[in-house]
Amino acid sequence: LGSRENRAASVEALYSGKKRRCAMSLIPWKSKQANGGVEVAPLAVIRDEMNRLFDNVLREPLGNLERMWGELGAWTPAVDVNEAESEITVRAELPGVAAEDLRVSIQNETLVLAGEKKEESTKQENGFVRSERRFGSFRREIGLPVEIDPEKVQAEFHGGVLTVKLRKTKAAKPHRIAVKTV
């Protein structure tokens, strides 16, 4: 998560750098000769430059940001959580994630799935005809609705599907109370 902040900071830096560069060339020095001897109203120059600057700010930094997010692999795996009487099952689809790059932990009644889908060596190659798959690190925190036994959590990763089974503590299990009729 720290790296994401760093990246965000570098995006910020890039953004301000761009702005500074634009600001520097806001009123470019031009000789009369360069414009074919035609005197250009300074206000018109400023207006044109402002328009260009505005266009750049609108177009480029957003474009950069989007690309950067893409490179970051702002990637969140899809998760489903279902509840049975005695346990909660969490399943996530994590194709292409190596088991050693996957971390499952429980902190304060929150299940944390974190890891990284590492780019394959082929990603460095040229000649990409199609590129739809996303890579990069991910982190999901899933708040658990009931108390579970952290000692009895089972995680299984098979064919790109992670299954985590969390057993409820005795207190969290529904306990049926017999109703007496008087």
Place this chain on the structure above:
Amino acid sequence: MNTTSVEKTPTAKSDAPETTRTGAYYQPAVDIVERAEELLVSADMPGVKPDAISIRFEDGELSIHGPVEPRQAPDNVYLLREYGVGDYQRTFRVSERIDATRIAAEYAGGVLTLHLPKVETAKPRKIPVKLG
């Protein structure tokens, strides 16, 4: 562009042949790299039974079908449900000449990798001229 979640796109009914089974079909996300000697296709298909994957290459059309065992029982109580479960199905038209007999496929960690070797084109040959 949605960058926050991996979306599985249900296969459009119009370009896929109709199926006899009901249920949703999904389009796997795919990377394709063109190398000098082959096309390399990688598809994210988590939860597929490897021995049930069918890959067909016919008339320049590559189709991938990956049956998925249902793992979301209808009577389950869902607290969160972000993805659907269904078979993967996708068809590509391949313009390169592919040697169908040498197509190789692997499935590991939810990713299907296909190697489509190109047909070896006739190499330029020099024909010697004999003196009569």
